Amino acid sequence: AQKITQTQPGMFVQEKEAVTLDCTYDTSDQSYGLFWYKQPSSGEMIFLIYQGSYDEQNATEGRYSLNFQKARKSANLVISASQLGDSAMYFCAMREGERGGGADGLTFGKGTHLIIQP
């Protein structure tokens, strides 16, 4: 089973609208972290926001917020007031437990290609 599922391969959104990018995850660990990264066409991965599994409040960073629904294993990214520069690939990722080694790294979903239209 996939650990990170992003069901929207691509999305078109009008500028200034809010957009929600879906992410569901699969883990049996109690302690884990969820991340969202943005990857513009230039290729670099830009960290956006982080949610820990024990965090009671939804994470927010400027225009980005993470809608964390633990029981549903859902960690959707919400971008408010979208801008043309938000056009990029968006990846949801998870770090599981405290196992060390490669598990300290991240498992990524397949991404969502977001295109903001003027």
Added chain:
Amino acid sequence: GAGVSQSPRYKVAKRGQDVALRCDPISGHVSLFWYQQALGQGPEFLTYFQNEAQLDKSGLPSDRFFAERPEGSVSTLKIQRTQQEDSAVYLCASSPYIGSRNTGELFFGEGSRLTVL
């Protein structure tokens, strides 16, 4: 530099050639990861270093792939006898944290795009 630096940014190789991809992590970062990103896909884990020790190489797709980080800073990913299916972007990421203290994000380089003809 301030960020993770990778070179070359672009590499074209003929099938069967050996290639070496370099990663300069952020100074002082203990953890270093290599990821492979195929076109239209998310990055997939290849290998992990803690300082100079390669603690996890479970993601390396074959014994043609080899990575090292001899002095705990710069790392090199080497691919021997390249095949067309090796064509991908190879991303390096570093982190100042290890183990249970690893609650922070990974810092990525811009990647090395390898095309095997």
